[in-house]
Amino acid sequence: MFIDRLISDKEGSASRNFMLSALFWSVIGMGSGLFAGLEFSMPDLVHNVPQLSMPHLRMMHVNVVAIGWLSMGYIGAMFYMIPSLTKSPLWSERLGNTAMWGWNLLMVGAFCTLLNGYTEGREYAELGAVLDVIAVVLLVLVGLNVWQTVVNRKVRKLYVSLWYFLGALFWFPLVYVIGQRTFVQLPGLNDAIVGWFYGHNILGMWFTTVGVGMMYYLLPRLANSPLYSHGLSLIGFWGIALFYAPTGTHHILQSPVPEWLKAIAIISSIFLLVPVFTVLTNFFMTMKGKWQLVVTDLPLRFAVTSAIFYYITCIQGPFQATRWINWYIHFTQWVVGHAHLALLGTFSFILTAALYYGLPRLTGRKWYSHGLIRAHYWLKTLGFTIMMLSLTTAGLVQAAGWAMGIPVDQWGLQIRPYWAIRAFSGIMILLGQVLFAYNAYRSFYTPVAEKESKLAQEVKA
Amino acid sequence: MKSNFRQGANAVIITFFAIIGSTVLLPMVIFNPSPSGHGNQYEKNKLAQTDPARGRQIYVREGCFYCHTQFTRLQDRGYGPLVQAGDYVDETPHVLGTARTGPDLTNEGGRFPSEWQKAHLINPRALKPGSIMPSFSYLSDRDMNDLVAYIQTLGNRRKVTELVEAPDEYTNKSTYGKELLARKHVDTKADASANAGRGIYTQNCAACHGLQGYGNGPNALSLEKKPANFTRPFYKQYSDEFWFYRVTEGVVGTRMPRFGEVLTEEQRWYLVAYLKTLPKEKEEVIDNVDQLNPVQQIKLPKLSHQQWEPASGGE
Numbered sequence: 127m128f129i130d131r132l133i134s135d136k137e138g139s140a141s142r143n144f145m146l147s148a149l150f151w152s153v154i155g156m157g158s159g160l161f162a163g164l165e166f167s168m169p170d171l172v173h174n175v176p177q178l179s180m181p182h183l184r185m186m187h188v189n190v191v192a193i194g195w196l197s198m199g200y201i202g203a204m205f206y207m208i209p210s211l212t213k214s215p216l217w218s219e220r221l222g223n224t225a226m227w228g229w230n231l232l233m234v235g236a237f238c239t240l241l242n243g244y245t246e247g248r249e250y251a252e253l254g255a256v257l258d259v260i261a262v263v264l265l266v267l268v269g270l271n272v273w274q275t276v277v278n279r280k281v282r283k284l285y286v287s288l289w290y291f292l293g294a295l296f297w298f299p300l301v302y303v304i305g306q307r308t309f310v311q312l313p314g315l316n317d318a319i320v321g322w323f324y325g326h327n328i329l330g331m332w333f334t335t336v337g338v339g340m341m342y343y344l345l346p347r348l349a350n351s352p353l354y355s356h357g358l359s360l361i362g363f364w365g366i367a368l369f370y371a372p373t374g375t376h377h378i379l380q381s382p383v384p385e386w387l388k389a390i391a392i393i394s395s396i397f398l399l400v401p402v403f404t405v406l407t408n409f410f411m412t413m414k415g416k417w418q419l420v421v422t423d424l425p426l427r428f429a430v431t432s433a434i435f436y437y438i439t440c441i442q443g444p445f446q447a448t449r450w451i452n453w454y455i456h457f458t459q460w461v462v463g464h465a466h467l468a469l470l471g472t473f474s475f476i477l478t479a480a481l482y483y484g485l486p487r488l489t490g491r492k493w494y495s496h497g498l499i500r501a502h503y504w505l506k507t508l509g510f511t512i513m514m515l516s517l518t519t520a521g522l523v524q525a526a527g528w529a530m531g532i533p534v535d536q537w538g539l540q541i542r543p544y545w546a547i548r549a550f551s552g553i554m555i556l557l558g559q560v561l562f563a564y565n566a567y568r569s570f571y572t573p574v575a576e577k578e579s580k581l582a583q584e585v586k587a
Numbered sequence: 588m589k590s591n592f593r594q595g596a597n598a599v600i601i602t603f604f605a606i607i608g609s610t611v612l613l614p615m616v617i618f619n620p621s622p623s624g625h626g627n628q629y630e631k632n633k634l635a636q637t638d639p640a641r642g643r644q645i646y647v648r649e650g651c652f653y654c655h656t657q658f659t660r661l662q663d664r665g666y667g668p669l670v671q672a673g674d675y676v677d678e679t680p681h682v683l684g685t686a687r688t689g690p691d692l693t694n695e696g697g698r699f700p701s702e703w704q705k706a707h708l709i710n711p712r713a714l715k716p717g718s719i720m721p722s723f724s725y726l727s728d729r730d731m732n733d734l735v736a737y738i739q740t741l742g743n744r745r746k747v748t749e750l751v752e753a754p755d756e757y758t759n760k761s762t763y764g765k766e767l768l769a770r771k772h773v774d775t776k777a778d779a780s781a782n783a784g785r786g787i788y789t790q791n792c793a794a795c796h797g798l799q800g801y802g803n804g805p806n807a808l809s810l811e812k813k814p815a816n817f818t819r820p821f822y823k824q825y826s827d828e829f830w831f832y833r834v835t836e837g838v839v840g841t842r843m844p845r846f847g848e849v850l851t852e853e854q855r856w857y858l859v860a861y862l863k864t865l866p867k868e869k870e871e872v873i874d875n876v877d878q879l880n881p882v883q884q885i886k887l888p889k890l891s892h893q894q895w896e897p898a899s900g901g902e
Contacts, residue, residue, distance in 0.1 A: 166719055169712070174725045181650025181721070247647030247680045293599055300603070304611060307680075312615070314675030318683050319614050367599060371606040380660045381683055382672040384618050390610060457656060457687035524687075530839045531664035534690045539717050 133223040137215055140222025142488040144202030145481050146570070147230050149563050151194030152474075154237070156559050159187035160552035166545040177241040185240045185252045192250070192328065193261070194233045196473055200336045201225070201268055203480040204291050206488060207343045208272055211288055212279030217271050225267045232260050248317075250325045251306045258308045262299055269295040286359040290339030293367060297331040315383050322374035329468060330370030337473040338362070338405055340480050341429060345412050348426035348483065349419055354411035358404045365401025369394040376447040380456060395447035402440040409433045424499045428479035431507060435471030439464065454529060459541070460521025463514050470555070471510055478506075478562070485566065494568035502558045502565070509554030512547060520544035623673025625745045632740050642737025645730050647680065649723060655692045656684035657741070661755050667694030668745045669755065689720055694742030704735045753828040757835075764828075773856035775827050775863065784861025787854050791846070800865040812841040818868040830859040 162183035165171055172178045209216050216222055235257045239245070245252040253261065272295055276288060305324020312320060346353045353359065375383060375391035413430065420427040442464050446455055455461065482499065486492055493499060520541040527537035629640040646652070659666045670693060675681065699707070706713065708731060711720040726734065755761040759768055773780050789798065795814040797803040802816035815822075815838075825833075834855050835847035846855060 165721065169719045169721055173722060176725045179649070179721050179723070179725070181653050184653055185650060243648040243650075245648060245650070247650075247652070247682070249653075249685060289595070292596075296599065297603055300607075304607065311679045313619075314678030314681045314683075315620070315672055316615050316618065317679050318681040319618075320611055321681065323611050364598075364602075367602050368606075371603065372610040374610065377685065378683060381658045382620075382670060382675075384614060387610065387614055387618075453662065457685070459686070459688075462686065528687065529662065532839050533665070534687070535715055535718070536840075538719065542717075542719070545719075 133220050133227070135219040135223075137219065138206070138488045140216060140219050140226055141202050141205035142485065143223060143226045144198050144205060144229075145485055145488075146202075146566065147226060148195050148197075148199035148202055148477075149481065149566055151190055151198060151233055152559055153556070153563050155187055155190030155195050156552075156556045158183045158190065160549070160556050162187055163545070163549045163552045167542065167549050176243060182241050182243055185245055186237070188250065189236050189240060189252060190233065191469065191474075192333075193236065193253075196333060196469065196477060198226075198229055198233075199477040199481065200332075200340075201229075203340055203477065203484060204268075204272060204295075204336065206484045207287060207340065207480075208275055208291060211285050211343070212276055212281055214275060214278055214280045217274035217278065221267060221271050225264050225271070228260060228264045228267075232257055232264065235260070246306075246308070248307065248321050250328060251321065253306075255308045258302075258306045262303055265295075265299040265302065269299060285342075286353070286356065286363065287339040287343040289360075289363050290335045290342065293363070294332055294335035294339070297335070297371075298328075301327045301331050315381070318378055318381065319375060319383055319387065322377040323371075324374070325377060326374040327371055330366065330373070333469065333473045334370065335366060337432075337476050338366070340476050341405075341409060341433060344425070344429045344476070344479055344483060345409055345433075348423055348429060348479075349413055349416040351412055351414075351416055354408050354414075358408045362401045362405040362408065365398070365404065369397040369401065373398065373447070376452070379447070379449060379452045392447050392449065396444045398440065399444055402436075406433065406437055406440075424496065424503065425479045425482040427503060428475050428482065431503075432472050432475035432479065435467060435475060439467045439472055442467065454525045455521065457528065458521035458524040459517045459544070460525065463517030463521060466510070466517070467514055471514070475506075478502075481562075481566075485570070489570050491569050494565055494572075498561050498565040502561045505554045505558030505561070509551045509558060513551035513555070516544040516547040516551065520548075618672075620672035620676065622676045623671045625668075625671065626674040626677060627740050627742070628744060629677075629737070629740060632736065632743075634736070637732045637736035639733065639737040639740045642733035642735070642740075643682075645726070645734045646737055647682065649726070649734075651692075652682040652684045654684075654686060654688035654720070655690070656687050657682050657691065657693050658684075659691060659693045661761060663691060664754060666691045667742060670745075674745075692738065692741055694745055696739045696741040696743040701735050701739060704738055705731055708734065753826065753832040757828045757832045767852075768828075770852060771856055773853060773860065775856060775860040777860065780857055780860035781864045782861075784857035784859070787850070787858050788861050791850070792858075795842070800862070810842055812838075814843070816868075817862060817865045820867055820869070822862075822865075823867055825863075827856075827859050827863075830862055831855055834858055834862075 161178065162180050165180040165183070169180075176182065205216055205222055236253055239254055239257065240252060244254055246254060272291065276284075276292060301324060305320065305327070307317065307320060342353065342359060372390050372394045375387045376395050379388055379392070410433070417430075420430050445451055446461070446464065482493070523537060523541050523544070527534070527540075627639075629638075629643065632639050658670050659668070661669065703714065707715070707720075708722075708726070709724045710722055711718040712722075723731070723734075752758070756763045757767065758764045788796075793804055795802075795804045795806045795810070796817065797807070797814075800817035802814045804814065807814050834850075835845065837843045837845035837847075846858075850858070
C-alpha cells in the first residue's frame with residue numbers, strides 16, 4: 127500500500143512525477159544562478175559563508191539546471207510522448223518511478239556536495255564519484271524502460287521524435303561515462319579534450335537531440351498540421367549524429383592541443399548548419415499558415431519561441447567556432463550569453479511547452495490560471511532577451527579590452543552595469559519560473575471547487 | 588520495416604563509435620607531449636608549512652578556474668611567455684578555464700608578494716577597489732597559505748631569456764609574423780631608410796615626441812601621459828620588430844595612436860629605421876637578465892586574517 131503510493135504503477139505517474147520534480151529543481155537551480163549573478167554586482171553580499179560563494183553557487187546552478195531541471199523534465203516528457211507515439215503504455219511505471227526517486231536523491235546529493243565544495247573540478251562534470259555512478263545507473267534504467275516500450279510498440283512506423291529519443295538515450299549514458307573521467311587521471315590537455323567532448327555533447331547528444339525530438343512531437347500537434355517533410359527530418363537526425371560529436375575541441379581552440387583536432391572541430395561545427403537548417407525549415411514550414419495560433423495557444427507560443435531562439439543559437443555557434451571570431455570572443459561574457467541562449471532560450475522553452483502541454487493531459491486537470499502562464503511567458507521571454515543582450519554587450523566590451531591589452535581592473539569597471547542588468551533580468555526569469563511552479567501547485571495539488579473548475583474551462587486555451 | 592529499424596540502429600551505433608574513436612581515443616594515443624620542463628613544479632616547492640600541490644586542490648575546490656584561465660595566447664599582452672603543450676603533463680584535472688572574468692594566472696607566480704596575495708584573497712576590494720573577485724576569507728589559515736604557495740608557483744619555470752620581445756605575431760615565431768617579415772623589404776640599417784623615415788617622423792610624430800625625439804613636442808604640454816623620450820638608453824635594446832609593434836599598435840591608455848591604421852607597413856619600417864638612429868642619453872639601465880633581482884620564491888605570509896577582513900558582513 128505504502129509502496130504503491132511511493133512507487134506507483136498508475137499509468138502516466140512516472141512521467142508526471144518526473145515533470146513536477148523538474149519544476150521543483152528548476153526553481154532551485156535558477157535561484158542559485160540568480161544568486162551567483164547578484165554576487166557579480168554585489169561581491170560582498172554574503173561574507174564568510176563558503177556555501178554561498180560565487181564559484182560554489184555557479185557549480186550548483188549549472189548542475190541543477192542541467193541535470194535537475196532539463197534532464198528530469200526531458201525524461202518526464204519522453205515518458206509521456208513515447209507511449210503516445212507507440213500507442214503502448216510505458217514498459218514499467220514502477221521502474222520509472224524508482225528512477226524518479228533515484229534522480230531526486232541524486233539532486234539532493236548534488237545540492238549537499240557542490241555547495242560545500244566537494245567537486246571533481248571538471249566543468250560540467252563536477253559531481254563526485256558516487257553521484258556519477260548513481261547517474262549512470264539511473265540513465266541506464268530510463269533507457270531500458272524506453273527501449274522496452276519501443277520494442278513492444280503497437281505502431282510499426284517510428285516517428286522521427288522516436289529516432290531522436292532513442293538515439294539520445296543510447297548516446298548520452300556513453301558520453302556521460304566517457305566525459306566524467308571519474309576513475310581516470312588523464313594528463314592535462316587530454317583531460318581538457320575529453321572534458322570538452324563531454325561539455326559539448328551533453329548539449330549535442332542529449333539536450334539538442336531530445337529537445338528537437340520534443341519539438342517534432344509538439345509542433346505538428348499544437349499547430350494541428352502534418353509535419354512538412356519526413357525526409358528532411360531524417361537528414362536532420364543523421365546530420366546531428368554525424369557532426370555534433372566531434373565539435374568539442376572548439377572550446378579550447380587557442381590552447382596548445384593538436385591542430386588537426388581543432389580543424390575537425392571547426393569543420394564539423396560549420397557543417398552543423400546543415401542539420402540545423404533542415405530541422406528549422408521543417409518546423410517553420412510545418413507552421414506555415416498557422417502562425418496566428420501562437421496568439422491563443424500558449425504551449426505553442428513557447429514552442430515557437432524556442433524554435434526562434436534555436437535559430438539564433440545555431441547561427442551564433444558555427445560563427446564563434448571559426449578561428450578569427452574565437453580569437454576575439456573567447457573568454458568573454460559573450461560565451462556565457464550563448465550558453466544561456468541554448469539552454470535557457472531554446473531547451474528550457476521547449477521543455478516548458480512540453481510541461482504546459484503534457485501535465486493537464488497526464489493529470490486530467492486544467493491549468494489553474496492562464497493569466498499566470500501569460501505572465502510566465504512574458505517574464506521569461508523579456509527577461510531572457512535582456513539577459514542575452516547585456517551579456518553579449520559585456521562580452522564585446524571585454525573582448526575589446528583583451529584585444530587591446532587593457533588590464534582587467536580597467537574594463538572590469540566598465541562592464542559592471544551590464545552585470546547589474548543581467549542580475550535584474552535573472553530576477554524576471556526566476557519570477558516567471560516561480561509563477562509556473564505556483565500555477566502547477568494550484569492546478570494539481572489543490573482540490574478544485576466545482577464552480578472554479580467550470581470557470582477554468584471557460585477560459586479558452 | 589523491422590530490418591530497416593535494425594539497419595538504422597546499427598548505423599547510429601557505428602557512427603557514434605567512429606566519432607568517439609577519432610576525437611577521443613585517437614588523441615589519447617597519438618597526442619602525448621613530453622614534459623617541456625617549463626610546467627609548474629609543485630613537489631619541489633613544497634615547504635614544511637606550505638604545500639602547493641594541496642593549494643592546487645583548493646584552487647579547484649573553490650572554483651577559481653571559473654573566473655581565471657591558465658593559458659596564454661598569442662595575442663595576450665602582458666601575461667608573460669606563451670605556454671606549450673608539454674607544460675600541462677602533470678595538470679589533472681585541467682584548470683585551463685573558460686572565462687576570463689579576472690586576469691590570466693598562467694605566469695602569476697612572483698608577480699606580487701605573498702602578503703599581497705593573501706590579503707587579496709581575504710579582501711580583494713581593499714587592494715583593488717571595484718574588483719568583483721569574491722572574498723575567500725572563510726578559508727582556514729592552512730588552506731590560504733597553501734593556495735598562496737600554489738599561486739606563487741605558477742609559471743616560475745617559464746623563464747624569459749630576452750629582455751624585451753615583440754609579441755609573436757611580429758616575430759618569426761608565428762606564421763603571421765613570418766609573412767610580415769617576408770613582406771619587409773626596407774633595410775632598417777641603411778642611412779637612406781633612416782632619411783626616408785625622418786620625413787614621416789616629422790610629419791606624424793614630432794608634434795608629440797619632439798623633433799629630436801626628446802618627448803618634448805609642443806603637444807606634450809597638454810598631455811597627461813607624456814610622450815616617450817626616445818633618447819632614453821633602454822630604447823637601444825628595442826629590436827626592429829619591437830619598434831614596429833609599438834608604432835603599429837600604439838600605447839593603450841595614452842594618446843599614442845595606433846599607426847597601423849594610418850601608415851603603410853613600408854612607412855612604418857622606414858620609421859623604425861629612423862627611430863633607431865636617435866641619440867642615446869646617459870642613464871643607469873638594466874640590459875642584462877642577470878642584473879635583475881632574483882624573484883623571491885614562496886615566503887610564508889605572517890598576516891593575520893582579521894587585519895584584512897572587510898568591515899561589512901558577518902562575524
